[in-house]
């Protein structure tokens with residue numbers, strides 16, 4: 679991928695992440711607000727505000743995944759450890775929102791619109807205090823923070839070996855392994871192909887702006 683396009687894709691990826699985290703924050707604080715409400719009208723109003731972020735969350739997820747996959751497929755390698763783990767983790771965490779959290783919040787909203795205004799009845803209170811809503815949100819936020827850690831530190835900077843390479847021993851010079859970008863103009867470091875979990879090489883001055891120069 680052209681370096682300018684790559685930077686734009688990275689920007690889009692980060693924008694998507696911000697949108698997704700923002701929506702998750704609205705859901706989390708919305709849940710806190712729901713648990714402090716004492717009237718049915720308040721429940722309806724809070725649910726209305728929470729659902730305003732649905733479009734932002736969906737757009738964020740799509741942008742995040744599309745830009746991430748574009749960078750991974752064109753410039754890296756989907757078999758690179760941190761990309762493989764992040765992609766699978768992302769696919770596993772994504773359904774928690776619609777299947778566990780959103781479904782319950784929509785049920786609360788529907789129930790609040792059916793009943794008369796006034797004090798919140800016990801049945802609706804039980805729905806609001808359903809522990810799975812908070813647990814689902816906590817798991818998603820923690821999991822995504824884990825993916826951010828993977829993306830930024832790239833601790834599994836290996837490409838799962840399709841061909842054998844000499845084992846990498848402590849004290850060896852860091853092997854010059856790289857992915858040649860399409861057109862063969864630029865290269866990115868991906869770490870040793872030996873399959874060992876060796877840490878990422880020390881990042882030189884100017885990295886990642888000059889990462890193409892690293893051998």
Ligand code: HEM
Nearest residue numbers: 695743746747749750754761764765768822825826829830
């Ligand atoms: C489909 C799954 C994903 C793929 C294939 C993917 C792929 C990538 C790629 C290729 C980069 C560029 C790395 C670089 O140039 O240094 C990147 C960066 C990044 N990704 Fe992802 N990503 C995915 C999901 C996520 C998720 C779910 C998050 C966070 C919630 C995330 C957060 C980040 C961050 C913060 C960076 C910037 C890292 C840096 O520049 O050091 N990614 N991702």
